Amino acid sequence: xxxxxxxxxxxxxxxxxxxxxxxxxxxxxxxxxxxxxxxxxxxxxxxxxxxxxxxxxxxxxxxxxxxxxxxxxxxxxxxxxxxxxxxxxxxxxxxxxxxxxxxxxxxxxxxxxxxxxxxxxxxxxxxxxxxxxxxxxxxxxxxxxxxxxxxxxxxxxxxxxxxxxxxxxxxxxxxxxxxxxxxxxxxxxxxxxxxxxxxxxxxxxxxxxxxxxxxxxxxxxxxxxxxxxxxxxxxxxxxxxxxxxxxxxx
Amino acid sequence: xxxxxxxxxxxxxxxxxxxxxxxxxxxxxxxxxxxxxxxxxxxxxxxxxxxxxxxxxxxxxxxxxxxxxxxxxxxxxxxxxxxxxxxxxxxxxxxxxxxxxxxxxxxxxxxxxxxxxxxxxxxxxxxxxxxxxxxxxxxxxxxxxxxxxxxxxxxxxxxxxxxxxxxxxxxxxxxxxxxxxxxxxxxxxxxxxxxxxxxxxxxxxxxxxxxxxxxxxxxxxxxxxxxxxxxxxxxxxxxxxxxxxxxxxxxxxxxxxxxxxxxxxxxxxxxxxxxxxxxxxxxxxxxxxxxxxxxxxxxxxxxxxxxxxxxxxx
Ligand SMILES: [Fe+2]
Ligand SMILES: [Fe+2]
Numbered sequence: 001x002x003x004x005x006x007x008x009x010x011x012x013x014x015x016x017x018x019x020x021x022x023x024x025x026x027x028x029x030x031x032x033x034x035x036x037x038x039x040x041x042x043x044x045x046x047x048x049x050x051x052x053x054x055x056x057x058x059x060x061x062x063x064x065x066x067x068x069x070x071x072x073x074x075x076x077x078x079x080x081x082x083x084x085x086x087x088x089x090x091x092x093x094x095x096x097x098x099x100x101x102x103x104x105x106x107x108x109x110x111x112x113x114x115x116x117x118x119x120x121x122x123x124x125x126x127x128x129x130x131x132x133x134x135x136x137x138x139x140x141x142x143x144x145x146x147x148x149x150x151x152x153x154x155x156x157x158x159x160x161x162x163x164x165x166x167x168x169x170x171x172x173x174x175x176x177x178x179x180x181x182x183x184x185x186x187x188x189x190x191x192x193x194x195x196x197x198x199x200x201x202x203x204x205x206x207x208x209x210x211x212x213x214x215x216x217x218x219x220x221x222x223x224x225x226x227x228x229x230x231x232x233x234x235x236x237x238x239x240x241x242x243x244x245x246x247x248x249x250x
Numbered sequence: 251x252x253x254x255x256x257x258x259x260x261x262x263x264x265x266x267x268x269x270x271x272x273x274x275x276x277x278x279x280x281x282x283x284x285x286x287x288x289x290x291x292x293x294x295x296x297x298x299x300x301x302x303x304x305x306x307x308x309x310x311x312x313x314x315x316x317x318x319x320x321x322x323x324x325x326x327x328x329x330x331x332x333x334x335x336x337x338x339x340x341x342x343x344x345x346x347x348x349x350x351x352x353x354x355x356x357x358x359x360x361x362x363x364x365x366x367x368x369x370x371x372x373x374x375x376x377x378x379x380x381x382x383x384x385x386x387x388x389x390x391x392x393x394x395x396x397x398x399x400x401x402x403x404x405x406x407x408x409x410x411x412x413x414x415x416x417x418x419x420x421x422x423x424x425x426x427x428x429x430x431x432x433x434x435x436x437x438x439x440x441x442x443x444x445x446x447x448x449x450x451x452x453x454x455x456x457x458x459x460x461x462x463x464x465x466x467x468x469x470x471x472x473x474x475x476x477x478x479x480x481x482x483x484x485x486x487x488x489x490x491x492x493x494x495x496x497x498x499x500x501x502x503x504x505x506x507x508x509x510x511x512x513x514x515x516x517x518x519x520x521x522x523x524x525x526x527x528x529x530x531x532x533x534x535x536x537x538x539x540x541x542x543x544x545x546x547x548x549x550x551x552x553x554x555x556x557x558x559x560x561x562x563x564x
Contacts, residue, residue, distance in 0.1 A: 017311075024305045024314075027321050028298035029533065031541025032548075033329055040322040044315060051311045068310045092544045148554060149547025156543070234306075241309035241367055248424055250309035250367070250417075 004180035005118070006060050007080060008187065010070070011177065011223060013053035014081035017071060019102060020046030021234060022089055031092050038138060042099070045131040052124050072242035076232050077225040080175075084167040086222070086231045093146055093156035097164055100139035104200040105171045107136045108193045117185035140204045147208025154209070161213065169218025171197070178223075263464050268394035271337040279463055282456070283393050284338050286465065291331035292349045293357035294324045296530050300364040301373055309367060316413055317370060323406045330399040337395045350535045357381075358516065361524030362442050368421055368428075368435035374414010375488075376436075376443035376481065382407050383477045384447065387467035396465075415484065422488045429489075436485070437493045443481075444508070445516045447474040453513075478506050 023043035030036025054067035085102060089095045110132050113125035146153040172194040174182070181187035198212075205212055221227065241250065255274050262269065269275055302321045308314035332342045348354035359377050364370060385407060388400040421432040448454060448470040460466035468476075478497070485492050496509035519527070 028302040029537045031544035145551040149551040152543045153547030
């Protein structure tokens with residue numbers, strides 16, 4: 001049971017950290033100053049959330065674990081994030097759609113976590129909800145803008161959709177630790193999330209003039225540590241200093 | 251008539267009253283301000299690149315968050331400053347195009363690379379430190395919108411400087427490898443930071459006019475001296491040597507003397523021959539060009555929405 005809770009925390013933290021890291025790659029390179037700042041804002045929120053969760057996980061683990069040992073000293077196979085969040089930024093359309101798919105999923109997740117039987121998680125979810133609500137609003141608006149913008153923006157977001165759609169199924173393919181958390185009330189009513197996600201995606205796509213793709217083959221494995229090739233590079237970069245100078249304070 | 255206006259204008263400045271966008275001002279004053287404010291704005295935006303270079307490699311999550319927030323602040327500074335420039339009748343897109351084409355200048359310091367984590371500390375300590383020396387007096391600049399923008403900028407810059415110093419202080423208490431990283435970084439950043447105050451007073455022909463207009467309050471050399479005096483004491487706390495064998499206390503002047511600046515290097519970097527000039531401009535051009543379709547899409551969507559709304563009303 002404790003193992004499941006620990007893995008569940010890592011899963012939440014890894015999703016936030018890896019997506020935050022990806023978004024931070026935009027910093028200084030955004031299409032317009034205001035959106036550069038918005039992307040960094042969301043990156044800041046997500047990395048901040050990962051710190052909160054890792055602190056909880058580190059407390060559970062003891063043995064000198066900290067938010068940083070969890071982020072910097074685990075290799076890719078120990079990371080549990082979904083494959084969606086480690087996908088490359090691509091162009092702005094791909095970043096936006098990846099964000100929207102994640103936000104539309106994360107929002108109902110955290111709504112449930114606010115009702116968690118675990119008080120620490122409930123408090124953390126409550127604290128994060130304002131940020132997550134803003135993220136969903138921001139990414140939804142951009143999906144609509146790009147879908148209902150120019151021919152080029154429509155083409156680009158459709159290309160992104162083709163790339164990213166096969167990564168959406170993994171969100172709802174619950175791992176053993178999620179099932180255990182649902183049963184124990186830590187993550188109540190997880191089963192309802194998929195329908196809410198689909199509803200939200202349909203609603204925004206309708207406004208954007210986008211079509212929901214057919215159900216198709218879906219990639220998975222992230223929750224079990226089987227990642228795409230991208231994660232190794234993310235970690236190589238992220239962990240460089242901690243690996244090159246082990247045990248130092250920064 | 252013109253003469254009279256100019257006298258009223260100068261009298262206002264002499265009384266320390268602010269000039270506001272709608273007030274009459276000499277063309278040369280307007281031009282000087284547009285050039286200075288837009289160069290300053292460009293520096294904030296270009297400055298995001300060397301600092302952002304370490305976001306994905308920051309050694310702890312706390313450092314990562316702090317660095318992201320800092321680089322984001324710089325974007326905010328750019329925004330305030332472009333807005334201040336816009337009050338003088340230029341627009342942001344025009345200014346961006348000047349930057350991207352290489353026509354507009356920005357602070358040369360950002361043409362130097364960030365090669366180690368210690369550089370993030372050095373940029374904070376020395377570069378933000380020098381920027382503060384330059385910028386605090388600008389909070390009292392005669393042009394209202396610029397002065398007000400600088401009040402906000404300076405508050406954040408002093409936070410950046412403390413943050414950078416703290417990164418270095420940490421290294422100074424760390425392993426030998428970390429201490430070496432710190433010293434190596436300070437060796438590279440010291441002289442470029444000294445150059446941030448611009449040419450020596452004798453070679454800075456616009457200073458007198460700018461001071462008369464109270465755009466500038468101190469000369470380049472005055473500010474540079476202030477910087478040396480403060481930085482020398484701080485270097486002691488960090489246990490680092492400044493790479494200038496000629497720095498020593500001058501009892502008579504009540505200041506530290508310092509060695510000769512390599513102006514050849516300075517002018518070369520200004521002319522585009524610094525280690526990263528090409529990369530910085532290329533990165534800005536890439537972001538701007540690749541953002542073109544995004545900006546167009548946002549505009550097109552806004553128009554469609556407005557049309558739909560007006561149709562509904564009709
Ligand atoms: Fe700044
Ligand atoms: Fe700064």
